[in-house]
Amino acid sequence: LAKTTQPISMDSYEGQEVNITCSHNNIATNDYITWYQQFPSQGPRFIIQGYKTKVTNEVASLFIPADRKSSTLSLPRVSLSDTAVYYCLGLINPGKSTFGDGTTLTVKP
Amino acid sequence: DAGVTQSPTHLIKTRGQHVTLRCSPISGHKSVSWYQQVLGQGPQFIFQYYEKEERGRGNFPDRFSARQFPNYSSELNVNALLLGDSALYLCASSLDQGSLGNTIYFGEGSWLTVV
Numbered sequence: 001l002a003k004t005t006q007p008i009s010m011d012s013y014e015g016q017e018v019n020i021t022c023s024h025n026n027i028a029t030n031d032y033i034t035w036y037q038q039f040p041s042q043g044p045r046f047i048i049q050g051y052k053t054k055v056t057n058e059v060a061s062l063f064i065p066a067d068r069k070s071s072t073l074s075l076p077r078v079s080l081s082d083t084a085v086y087y088c089l090g091l092i093n094p095g096k097s098t099f100g101d102g103t104t105l106t107v108k109p
Numbered sequence: 110d111a112g113v114t115q116s117p118t119h120l121i122k123t124r125g126q127h128v129t130l131r132c133s134p135i136s137g138h139k140s141v142s143w144y145q146q147v148l149g150q151g152p153q154f155i156f157q158y159y160e161k162e163e164r165g166r167g168n169f170p171d172r173f174s175a176r177q178f179p180n181y182s183s184e185l186n187v188n189a190l191l192l193g194d195s196a197l198y199l200c201a202s203s204l205d206q207g208s209l210g211n212t213i214y215f216g217e218g219s220w221l222t223v224v
Contacts, residue, residue: 034212043113043199043215044152087151096142096165099151 004088009104018075020103022088025069033064033071036087038102044087048073075105083107111136113202113216121222122190130185130219134202140164141183142213143175144199152199158183159205187221195223 005023012018024033032051036044048055050062050071061074075082087102114133122128134141140159144152157165158177177183187194197220201213
């Protein structure tokens with residue numbers, strides 16, 4: 001299992017770009033990196049997944065360097081509604097993964 | 110399309126009682142995973158089932174059990190409830206398990222309070 005390390009918390013302001021970095025030094029060759037977002041009293045929501053280089057979808061971008069020992073989730077122009085906990089997972093089968101404590105992002109007006 | 114559905118959404122039990130939580134996966138998904146999330150922590154893996162067979166188990170006591178039915182829905186059972194079992198129980202489904210890029214999708218959870 002790829003153990004992941006994320007900052008405990010981050011603050012930002014509306015309209016800014018937010019980058020959350022996750023370290024996964026012992027990631028295996030077949031592991032994918034997946035990010036989830038969780039609001040209070042709700043289940044985690046899939047945001048984005050990638051293996052290497054850059055992946056972009058309608059809500060975020062994921063940057064993974066060549067050594068794959070870290071990844072960065074980029075949220076463009078955040079709003080108050082992006083205040084949530086963000087988790088990164090590095091595992092071929094996230095269905096068996098225990099999440100870390102994630103990064104609590106607080107977006108301020 | 111219906112997402113992962115869980116029932117009940119909230120329940121209160123007394124110490125020593127038994128509880129059954131239910132989960133219906135996304136249509137077409139054959140794998141179901143169960144998680145326990147205590148306030149302030151990330152989800153902790155309990156079980157994964159695929160094609161009605163247990164494919165993984167987390168570090169939980171034998172009081173926790175689960176099963177998956179032919180229609181791929183699943184039940185999580187907890188016996189002899191303790192106060193520490195109070196948590197949000199999450200169910201997640203995926204197409205399969207162990208494949209590259211496998212993505213899991215979560216339900217909204219069942220809030221269990223043990224008093």
